[in-house]
Amino acid sequence: MADARMMRLLGGAAALITGLLLGAASTLIVPATSAEDVSITSPTPTPTPEPASLQRADFRKCSLQPAIDAAGDLTVHATFTDDATGQLLAEFHDDEPVPTASVMKLVTAATAYEVLGPDYRLTTQVVPGTKPGTVVLVGGGDPTLRSGDSSYFPGTTASIADLAAQLGNQRITAVGIDTSRYTGPQWHPSWGPEDRTLGYMSPISALMVDGGRADPAAQESPRSEDPASDAAAVFAAQTGASFDPALKPAPGAMPLAAVESPTVAELVDLMLLESDNVIAEVLAREVAIKLDTGTDFDAINQAQRQALLWLGVDVTGFVGADGSGLSRDNRASAETIDELLRVVSTHDELAPLLAGLPESQRTGTLERRFPELADGAVNAKTGQITESLGLAGWIDVDGGRVRMVVMVTRPVGGENAPVSVGVDRPLLDSVVARAQECGLQLSGQ
Structure with a gap:
């Protein structure tokens, strides 16, 4: 998973370096190799203008760090990616598996579509x-x-x-x-x-x-x-x-x-929009039955891991203890959820499930969140249990969209120390709001 992150970073860096070299090539001056090579009668060279590609404004410089620091003793596990180019803009503890809360329903939705199909009925x-x-x-x-x-x-x-x-x-x-x-x-x-x-x-x-x-x-x-x-x-x-x-x-x-x-498609829409736990558990159990991993709770993890691998998603550190995310035993990294979102959004047969994601100030579990942003600016699956809070989806920004996964935990007192919705969720939201403000200029530093 670290290799995947490095490839995204190198891809962005390679594009930047190429731009720098191309921008500088026409004004490159080769220095003299020795004193003898310098003529006192040589004309004074024209001052070289600084290439436009080297202007500071061309670098991503809008830092997310102040919002991360404001989270206090919360640990932020996050990825922010330019959805159009795939360039990783910022990441924080993104390869550490943590309790997922209802972000797990994204896994349940994708595996139900993949294994059962959107037209399947019970x-x-x-x-x-x-x-x-x-x-x-x-x-x-x-x-x-x-x-x-x-x-x-x-x-x-x-x-x-x-x-x-x-x-x-x-x-x-x-x-x-x-x-x-x-x-x-x-x-x-x-x-x-x-x-x-x-x-x-x-x-x-x-x-x-x-x-x-x-x-x-x-x-x-x-x-x-x-x-x-x-x-x-x-x-x-x-x-x-x-x-x-x-x-x-x-x-x-x-x-x-x-x-x-x-249909499964209709059930998934409702599950994602209103974070319906019972629908999630039923869908996860049906996937396990279809894959012949069993008919009880223990069968869910094996079935989800198998289906995620089919989708090309790395399951390092992943644990699917249930389908709803209500269990504190679930584990996934921000990197795994980001990869799942990328796969789902780029596959025609899976992309329709994203229509069920809540929209800020408009629908579902985001209906009353992010009032400071334009309506619908955040389109994401929410999650909250006492072990973690989460958001996974997209942010509309000037000039494009940022794909984001943010899950926060509190390490003080152990991983099961309670996270407060009233106190801690506004801190999570402030991180996302800052990312929206920075947009494609977002930087983790």
């Missing part, structure tokens, strides 16, 4: 149960399945009522559930219980309604402790049946009803 089915007159609700991973008419998820999503309607007038006596598509613990050991009660995350089950929300229409709503049972209860009420958790699908049973989720 299917929820109803199949006959092992007892006459019974059915089993089979989870296919769709977190957007609606319990009723209202939903936080925008657009057209499938509902439990849709499934029940497909059964027609069949008399159903009992309903069971099948959540076997996902195995292992439903709650990652590094997630805190407050993430469920505050409404950031639900236990991850292959069967759920409303993303596990208590209030289907609220983005941040306390989440269920048992999403699959909640879904079964809604379906049982729709069909006038009882819920029997012991019921299993009949061997070789064909589906009686089925509904599909929005």
Whole structure:
């Protein structure tokens, strides 16, 4: 990874040196080799004007260092790159793997596009149960399945009522559930219980309604402790049946009803725009299943690393503990995320996923950030956990765009010392705002 950074630096330096040599060639004066070679009758040489290419104004001289220094005991891990030329403008601790926060969702989005494809959908089915007159609700991973008419998820999503309607007038006596598509613990050991009660995350089950929300229409709503049972209860009420958790699908049973989720492209857009953790976990799990690395949390890291390598992204130091970035165990360097952004933006089949990135003062998780800049000047994925804060995307500047990755951590007291959103995020934002002000004249010194 250091070699890649050096190549970008050398590329920019080579261009500058070439310009200097070309600019100076027409005015180059070769000095006399000895005193005898100098004639006292020689005309006084015309003073050589300083070549334009040597003017100080032609060097990048807008320093980011004051904003870095103002961050105090925060460690800034960052890359800033001229998006048009690929020249590295500034870097700080960019090869050090750190907790990613929700910047990890960029990895989840890219690997979902690469492995599953943008048109892939998740299917929820109803199949006959092992007892006459019974059915089993089979989870296919769709977190957007609606319990009723209202939903936080925008657009057209499938509902439990849709499934029940497909059964027609069949008399159903009992309903069971099948959540076997996902195995292992439903709650990652590094997630805190407050993430469920505050409404950031639900236990991850292959069967759920409303993303596990208590209030289907609220983005941040306390989440269920048992999403699959909640879904079964809604379906049982729709069909006038009882819920029997012991019921299993009949061997070789064909589906009686089925509904599909929005496409991966639509799910990725929502995941990036609103930083939806549950969608991220489902997509990461589906990628692992497709790559046959497993069906539990442990399968995610291997699947993400494999998909990133396919994309040509160096995975040195990378750890994908989950798909959402909520885990403090995730690791990626700013250099790795920068390389991922470059690959995604230059590949036609992947670039559409960037449409879901929030825009400052306009959409998603950046809607209320960077009021001092022009609306939409920052287009990036946000991230925040107590171990790190992050931004990864693009900054519009005079004359072009700067691709940037910024993740900040606090080393005092160890890597798990808390980072404060209220106190520390403005410091991160000031680094990005300074980079926008400097634009293509940005320098790390």
